[in-house]
Amino acid sequence: MAEDTSGSKALLEYIVKSVVDNPDEVQVTEAGYxxxxxxxxxVAASDMGRVIGKGGRVINAIRALVQVAAAKEGAQVTVEILx
Amino acid sequence: MSREIEVRGQTVDNAIxxxxxxxxxNRSDVIVDVxxxxxxxILGLGAREAxxxxxxxxPAVPEQKAEPAPARPTPVKPTPAKVAPTPTKIVxxxxxxxxxxxxxxxxxxxxxxxxxxxxLERDTAVAILxxxxxxxxxxxxxxxxxxxxxxxxxxxxxxxxxxxPDLGVLIGPRxxxxxxxxxMARLIASHQLKNKAxxxxxxxxxxxRRKQALARLAERMASKVIKQQRPVSLEPxxxxxxxxxxxxxxxxxxxxxxxxxxxxxxxxxxHPKR
Numbered sequence: 044m045a046e047d048t049s050g051s052k053a054l055l056e057y058i059v060k061s062v063v064d065n066p067d068e069v070q071v072t073e074a075g076y077x078x079x080x081x082x083x084x085x086v087a088a089s090d091m092g093r094v095i096g097k098g099g100r101v102i103n104a105i106r107a108l109v110q111v112a113a114a115k116e117g118a119q120v121t122v123e124i125l126x
Numbered sequence: 127m128s129r130e131i132e133v134r135g136q137t138v139d140n141a142i143x144x145x146x147x148x149x150x151x152n153r154s155d156v157i158v159d160v161x162x163x164x165x166x167x168i169l170g171l172g173a174r175e176a177x178x179x180x181x182x183x184x185p186a187v188p189e190q191k192a193e194p195a196p197a198r199p200t201p202v203k204p205t206p207a208k209v210a211p212t213p214t215k216i217v218x219x220x221x222x223x224x225x226x227x228x229x230x231x232x233x234x235x236x237x238x239x240x241x242x243x244x245x246l247e248r249d250t251a252v253a254i255l256x257x258x259x260x261x262x263x264x265x266x267x268x269x270x271x272x273x274x275x276x277x278x279x280x281x282x283x284x285x286x287x288x289x290x291p292d293l294g295v296l297i298g299p300r301x302x303x304x305x306x307x308x309x310m311a312r313l314i315a316s317h318q319l320k321n322k323a324x325x326x327x328x329x330x331x332x333x334x335r336r337k338q339a340l341a342r343l344a345e346r347m348a349s350k351v352i353k354q355q356r357p358v359s360l361e362p363x364x365x366x367x368x369x370x371x372x373x374x375x376x377x378x379x380x381x382x383x384x385x386x387x388x389x390x391x392x393x394x395x396x397h398p399k400r
Binding site: 050051053054057058061062100101103104105107108111112114115116 | 254257258261262263264295296298302303305306307309310313314317318
């Protein structure tokens with residue numbers, strides 16, 4: 044997070060790394076445009092369930108929070124999970 | 127424009143759907159009051175339509191209004207944002223030794239928490255929230271307090287209060303973002319502590335305001351139950367909100383409450399006492 048200036052990206056990394064068993068395998072790549080960001084998230088296969096949660100509960104909560112950070116940056120953000 | 131509308135449908139959900147379309151509102155913008163659950167009858171005989179009443183709610187955070195709300199007097203007067211420079215204590219009403227009220231045990235019982243564990247959980251929660259707020263570029267103050275032992279679980283709970291200007295974004299429509307914030311913060315804390323974290327987060331006194339709104343709803347619905355002498359179901363609510371209703375009405379002379387339904391459809395039903 045230190046080298047990254049984007050609040051939404053840093054927030055996504057922080058949250059995901061804080062709930063998985065393999066934080067070193069968490070990768071977030073930014074795509075899209077300045078105002079319509081796409082954050083692509085990669086995690087270890089064994090952590091997939093943890094990040095998505097029952098009925099998508101975890102990923103939805105993560106999206107809600109990342110969107111708050113993005114709004115502060117004047118952007119819309121989509122969080123995608125890459126398999 | 128009338129405040130409440132009454133709608134009929136084949137099923138409760140169907141009636142709600144029709145009502146929402148009429149009002150142009152989302153499911154989360156109204157309080158649903160099931161008047162008649164209807165009945166399919168046997169082979170089409172004796173079938174009854176479901177009847178529901180929809181009461182539009184004004185969001186506690188006006189700037190978060192997602193849909194054009196119908197013009198109508200605000201039933202829920204938003205209390206001015208509570209500025210709490212000092213940690214506030216939540217005082218729960220004393221429990222009478224024996225109540226005839228049926229209150230469902232909503233919280234899972236846990237082993238007694240020590241003050242060290244509480245302090246550790248508090249510090250963990252504050253650190254997590256501070257990091258999240260920093261990334262969101264939100265400047266806010268974080269205060270903490272410990273509640274009185276909860277009268278259902280007998281456990282004190284860490285209360286983390288976030289205060290500051292323009293925190294509506296942290297609350298979200300109908301408190302959705304606050305729900306997400308608390309959920310994620312607890313999940314992260316549980317992961318770090320290797321123990322289930324149970325703290326409560328409030329932003330700008332939102333939970334307190336919501337509690338007051340629920341208290342008014344409970345009283346209103348209780349009067350209705352007494353008048354009509356038949357049970358009334360409230361809209362589905364999360365556990366903590368159902369609890370507020372149970373608590374408010376637990377000492378009521380003429381009604382008692384029960385939770386019915388499963389999962390996200392779980393709702394409080396208010397019954398007249400015989």
